[in-house]
Amino acid sequence: MELLIHLTLDNNVICLSLGDDAFANPVSLSLALKAGLKSPYLLYELLAISALHLAFLNPTRSDVHWHQAITLQSHALAIFNSDYKVINETNCVGILLFSSILGHHLLADTLAKRDPGGLETFMTNYIHCIEIHRGIHTIAMTAWPQLMKSELEPVLSASSRFTSRSPRGCDCQRIIELVDTCEELDVDDKGACQIMIRHLQVGLDAAATEQQQGYRHYMIYTWLMLAPPSFIDLLDKKRPEALILLAYYAILLHYGRTMWQVGDAGVHVFKMIRDYLHPQWKAWLQHPQELILSG
Template structure:
């Protein structure tokens, strides 16, 4: 039987890729962006513009202007005649802002961004550097609301370029590659989660949930990077100290707190079957571990919030994709943890949105199941303050 032709859009616009919808690739504006009145940009347009610019004689740009040629190529020789574009002033702005973006997420802790070895690894790894700059641009899109669209466009371009380089390299996990691969997975996961939670625009709950499920599936890829012998290699690497601290924070030998235990009791009483109940029990155990990690660490740390989506099983994510009510209720309980960290730019009001949207989607019949998430919106937990 002849193979079916591939119909997936490979050259779609950045906005359609961000929204995970098929692009008809019409120029200069695709049909999706035209109908929704969105900014339509194509990655190849920026690559061609960059190459054209690098082939011209160097002429100083007027002060204050930021060039749009974003993809970052080889850092060792920015004035080379290769097809890789040189570093520009926007790269410099994003590079210096990156440390501010990361420090604001780990105030009071010694994060991996403080390591000189880690910084050298990032600089020496183009796909990782591009993704770090992409997250920095996303941070600026949140804190500089007047330039939100511009920095979001930069973030999308840099991330697209980073993923393109990463996919072309097809790296095997070994002692040399495990650290940059792990960092890339973590930063990419943070980027995607922020884009879903903060830049929701006017999407419906179904569209939001589709994007969130895609984000969770992406984050599950981190488990592949750290599984088996790779974890041993990472624990002997330059990440040894932060990973050991993480092992202490994420302690699975803990009992469920009253709110998670109450939900588990409702799930077990519903008699959903052994396999489904086991999947939900694991998701709640992971949530309790994440809550405890956030309590033990700095209230400014994102580890407890981002850790949950890495720990849940693919089966739970599939139940979430199917809109199973119990899976949505567990997500609403996770949203409490996101809501507690609403002062961090990475999450914003995403927690409140999830709790309210899930409550509306499921309706009053599930009010008892959603009692704690809705109560959390009315109460201020003293452990999580913006001081």
Template sequence: MSLKRPDRAAYYCDLAAKLQASALTGYWETLKKIDSTNCLDIFIFSHLLALCIFWETFSLPGADLGTLLERLVGCIRLLRGIDVVLQSWFECLVQTDLGPIITQSQILTTAENVSQDECRGLREMLSQADLSASSIQTCQESIDALQKYLDYENSVDFPSASTHQAFSWLITTSEDFTNLLDLRRPEALVILAHYATLLHRRRGSWVIRDAGYQVLFHIHGYLGRRWDQWLTFPYDVITGGTPHPSQDSCASPAVTQ
């Protein structure tokens, strides 16, 4: 509503914050006693909560990379909590009204799709990375998962405004990889910049909008031109060009239209 009625945006955002705080009080208590009668309610509420927090992450003014990552990492950990609910109560959830959607989602994400190997450059980057063996393995696993989601997105005939599958990589990425993001490891940030292309495809959603653009330009501004060669793919997808210096990396251009 704050987007539909910008003249009353402050009122709606304040109201949303109060309602969310009130709802969370009951939510934390309910999480202590999940069973077959409430697992669907908890799953749906968790998803709605994650959408709201993701929107807040990219809508609050004055964000730099540090602030953005802090918000995003928090969002990732919340999204991962949704996956825990889904996996723990999967057999129960597929018996609910949401069952056909969950089952279809599983089929789509596990199907073999033709790959354009967009992550080829990321694998080359890792072969030259100054990282521990365990960190390289962590990044490699995240890249492999990201490629699968890119393959799925390429199988969709047209850009969608749906958030369905848009956050799947964030939900399933490991805690070790999240920690690398938290530490601002350049290799992890470049991988995140490639994920931004998935967000850009779903920019028609009120939740996502220019999030992909923000992620890419904050990362480029932080890493500098030395990492330009590894950011060519996301730049090409999101801006139609190659990385270039920007004095105002947060300015949202017409590519979000």
């Protein structure tokens, strides 16, 4: 009951609105709870992210709430894996909401960890986060026609318009040069990096110009599920070009540092990458270093 009450009274726990006032809390929460009645895994994940938020708010009880969050999330995934057989109009809303909230939870959990293993451990957790999120999101997207007839249509249409924007800024100019001139990346790898650079610049444009909170930080979460498999493979291999691109993504994290799910993760991620890379790559990190470490 504590978790449920916290979920309903604190509007910062989840946000599904993407800048659309019609789906701002408590409307988005009401929709999620209603869908959760048909999809128990969604209810368990809602309680799990509520526990995670309480862990951030109450340091003296953080161990208790972290344990709650892990237990509830594990139970949510177990129910989903047991119950899911096919996606249709009766469960597509619940599955998509589950994918979205689980993605927020996994990323917040990954960004909060400060394991002694440094970048090696972080990348293992980060790639695991991406793979789980992408897997469930892919399932949800197979029901796109049904979803576009559901109450989520305004949010999904807004998301599609946002991720389809053309980049405007030049924050990523140096990383574009690095990828384009790299002789060790094949055509597919370069294409994957270019896709991620384009989405990242769209996110940086929004962070610098959008006043609505949903649009400003939306790409922090969306960037994960837009990653092509070949880019994830580059991250797994710790290719310097992919790590430098991840350092640019840390700019987005730094812009979102007031969000409880992010905090000082931008600084933390950037420093891990800077310390891991050979000095020959440091010149390519100048732009994110200036933005992240200067204030």
